[in-house]
Amino acid sequence: MGARSYSFPILLISLLFVTISLSTLNTQVPLWLVHNQFPVWQIGLVGSSYFVGNLIGTIIANWIIGKFNAKKTYSYVCILFALATLGLSLSMDVYSWSFWRLIIGIACAVTWVIVESCILVTGTVRTRGKMLAVYMTTYYLGTVFGQALLRYFPIDVLYFGLVISTLMALAILFIALTHYKLPKKKKSSFNLMPMLVHKQARLGLMGCVIAGMIIGSFYSLLPAYYAHLGYDDSQVANWMIILITSGVIAQIPVGWIADRYGKQKLLIIEMIIATLACMMLIAGVFDVIATILLGATIYTVYPISMAWACETVKKQDIVTMNQTMLLVNTLGSLVAPALIALAMDKLGNDYLFVSIVLISIYFVWLLSRSLIKNRWSRHAGSF
Template identity: 75%
Template sequence: MGHRSYSFPLLLISLVFFTISLSTLNTQVPLWLKHNDFSMSQIGIVGSSYFIGNLVGAMLANWLIGKFNAKKTYSAVCGLFIVATLGLSLSMDVYSWSFWRLIIGIACAITWVIVESCILVTGSIHNRGKMLAAYMTTYYLGTVFGQALLRYFPKNILYFGLVIMTLMMLAVFFILLTYYKLPHRKRNSFNLLPMILHKPARFGLVGCVIAGMIIGSIYSLLPAYYSYLGYNDQMVANWIILLIISGVIAQTPVGWCADKFGKARLLLVEMLIAIVACLLLISHHFTILATIFFGAAIYTVYPIAMAWACQTVKKQDIVAMNQAMLLVNTLGSLIAPAVIALAMDWLGIQYLFISFMIISLYFAWLLAWNLLKSKRSDYA
């Protein structure tokens, strides 16, 4: 218990440094590409490459953790993140940047599986929800810090990479001070189909896909969207800060509401809020308020969906379910940016939020159908 007491805060500190690095890079990469006259479809390809890396990393994570343990794997992928970030400075073309973003995506996915699995395995049924809320809050705060610090980062790609290297070394330093041992699974790490097909977890898994589609598109396309509207780099960062900080503030009250009123009902309300917010953003009315509500709704979908899916499996299957959730989340993040970027190229940049509205409407329909079906079975 003593090991756990100090390991969790140190894990979160390490996560902050990792997330600051990722946050700054996720915003700066589309801006670099936009400033070098890349089209939206090319920016979408580079963005999707990052999520292909997430997909590969999600499938490799369990095997790597079992072979090298959690801390060694975490340290190694931080090193991989550094190499890939510095690699961006070697050339400015779609193919090389797609490759380096793929490598960064692999590193990120493995890191998330490690951190989330450490929390889910070491937490109890009584404190797991609080630990996940602390994790998500830390992750989003790190993202906000990254956006706020972006103005102080050098614009030169190589020097930018050297700053990232420093932050990632700090992340490695703090993870090495922790004490975490994840259980080894005898089953093949790629055998995630039983988790994905686990019927009680299906709506939680669909929620993970929806969150991946929208948040993946936000990170891949929203900076370029704001840039096309004529915003400078600092204004872009400020709007993204507002979006994410809204999600940070919403974590605790939304978690409380999910426990009190049910996860399905709350997710339905969140999707309806997201639809209204998208309508306001498309029409450019009450944009600040709409951005706040959109961020609060979208950035709380994944933790609720994750908790919903994890509560349906036994403790020994939590790591595998966590891996499956990241896998389906990544599939959403992989497909959506490329498809939405093409729609924006063909039909106009306003189709970013039109796409978000369509995705939210689809999930709202699924949730409403599920709730109606549950009520009918209760009356039967």
């Protein structure tokens, strides 16, 4: 237990370097493409390619971990991340950039499976929720730091890649100091169907899909949205900082509220608030307040949904459920940016927020219908 307690903060420090790297790339890549006159649909394609990589990485993560062990796998994918970032400097076209972003997506997904699995396996029923809250807070802090540091990064793609490579080297150094070992499965087959059809986890998994759709769209398209409004790179980074910082601050209090008052009710309220915030942004009123509300809601949907789904399975199935949640989250992140980018190209930039409103309303309908159905069943059962 001593090794575990000391390994956890070191694991988070390593994750911090990976997240800072990813955060800077998520904003800088769309801006590079905008500055080079790429249309919105191609920017969406490059963004979706990253999430295709997430999907592939999620599927192959267990096989790679079983072959090389957790720490070696983590180190290898950090090296892959660095090489792919350097690869962006080789040419400026949509197909090569889509390929390199796909490779980065694979590396990130494997990293998340390792980190989240280490937390879920070593945590207990009492500590797992707190550890996940600290993990998500660290992840979003890294995202904020990445946005804040972006103005100090070199604009040149090659030198940018060299900075990312240095951060990846630091991530490898810290992961080497941990003592995590993940249990090996007897079967190496990728069988998530029992988790996907697990009725009690259905809405939790749907929450992971919704979170992926919204956050994936914002990461892929929001920098381009602000750039088309005429904001410079520094202003774009500032708006992203406001959005993500709100999510960081909300993590722990929202987690406490979810545990105390119920995850399903809280998700309904969050989606309603997100809808109102998007309407404010479409109308152009109280933009800062709307961005804060949006960040505080959308960035807490995934951890709440993840905890909700994990509550419905046995401990030996938690890692598989974690992999399933990453898979469906990635599917949401993969589909939404490409479709919403097409809508923005044809109908206007505001359709980024119109799309988020439609997604949120649909999730509110699903959650409310289930809540009413459960209450009616309990009421009928009392007679």
